[in-house]
Amino acid sequence: MNSIRILIAFLFPFLPLIADAANETVGLDGLLVSKSWSQALPAVAKNGVAYLTIENNSTRQDKLISASSPIAERVEIHSHQHVDGVMKMRKVEHVDLAQDTTTIFEPGGLHVMLIGLKEPLKKDLIFPVSLIFMHASEQVTYVTVR
Numbered sequence: 001m002n003s004i005r006i007l008i009a010f011l012f013p014f015l016p017l018i019a020d021a022a023n024e025t026v027g028l029d030g031l032l033v034s035k036s037w038s039q040a041l042p043a044v045a046k047n048g049v050a051y052l053t054i055e056n057n058s059t060r061q062d063k064l065i066s067a068s069s070p071i072a073e074r075v076e077i078h079s080h081q082h083v084d085g086v087m088k089m090r091k092v093e094h095v096d097l098a099q100d101t102t103t104i105f106e107p108g109g110l111h112v113m114l115i116g117l118k119e120p121l122k123k124d125l126i127f128p129v130s131l132i133f134m135h136a137s138e139q140v141t142y143v144t145v146r
């Protein structure tokens with residue numbers, strides 16, 4: 001069954017059916033990526049943002065070190081910080097994922113920055129984002145636009 005899903009996902013990367021099946025992915029190393037979503041944006045938008053949740057139930061601390069997606073030219077990991085009373089986005093080199101913790105990427109906090117969108121973020125679109133960790137193997141999460 002899994003190999004069929006992977007084959008279909010390969011042939012139709014934006015097919016909603018597959019995303020439903022794969023919305024929660026657990027790596028062999030115990031990292032659970034879930035609740036991946038993005039905000040719909042006008043077609044003129046050049047950049048978008050994705051949010052997700054990472055649970056580290058593995059036996060060691062880990063780090064998210066990078067991300068990529070076919071929907072954007074470049075993907076960065078960002079945080080929001082108050083600088084002189086103004087919220088500013090800042091690129092972070094990695095996100096620490098301590099053992100037995102849940103890290104939530106959410107509006108006003110950590111987010112996956114999609115720079116140079118190749119396709120508009122229309123409601124109900126689903127696109128893959130690959131997450132690269134220091135220890136755990138790479139994981140693909142399917143982001144739903146809402």
Ligand SMILES: [Cu+2]
Nearest residue numbers: 078089111113
């Ligand atoms: Cu950002």
